[in-house]
Amino acid sequence: MAAALCLFRKALVQNNVLCRSLSCSSTLKSKQWRLSKGLSANRNAEGILTDGPDYTFLDGRPTPLLQKQKLRMLRQQEYAAKIVELSAELDFAKQKYQDDNRKEADERDAIIKDRLKRKGKNLKGK
Numbered sequence: 001m002a003a004a005l006c007l008f009r010k011a012l013v014q015n016n017v018l019c020r021s022l023s024c025s026s027t028l029k030s031k032q033w034r035l036s037k038g039l040s041a042n043r044n045a046e047g048i049l050t051d052g053p054d055y056t057f058l059d060g061r062p063t064p065l066l067q068k069q070k071l072r073m074l075r076q077q078e079y080a081a082k083i084v085e086l087s088a089e090l091d092f093a094k095q096k097y098q099d100d101n102r103k104e105a106d107e108r109d110a111i112i113k114d115r116l117k118r119k120g121k122n123l124k125g126k
Contacts, residue, residue, distance in 0.1 A: 031041050040046050053063040
């Protein structure tokens with residue numbers, strides 16, 4: 001039955017016929033609603049229940065980080081370090097490019113300045 005349904009659906013798609021889903025899942029609607037509201041697609045992926053500590057001490061001591069929280073924090077630190085490194089390389093490349101253009105323009109101006117000199121009688125009369 002499922003194979004026949006698959007073949008039927010492929011035939012409809014090949015013939016440019018709009019194919020409607022035969023079933024509608026509530027999780028699919030929930031996922032679309034969450035995405036339309038700017039939330040994550042999976043409600044268990046992030047939030048107060050997953051990001052917060054499992055317990056708290058009554059005397060106010062901080063709770064130790066969970067294993068995945070540590071990994072997430074280390075990954076974020078690596079991303080930040082990589083961003084800083086790449087932005088420094090980008091700034092260096094921009095500066096080098098500007099310096100190269102400036103040197104090239106100076107060389108061009110020097111060549112033009114040397115080329116356009118008076119010669120002969122005009123040089124002696126000056």
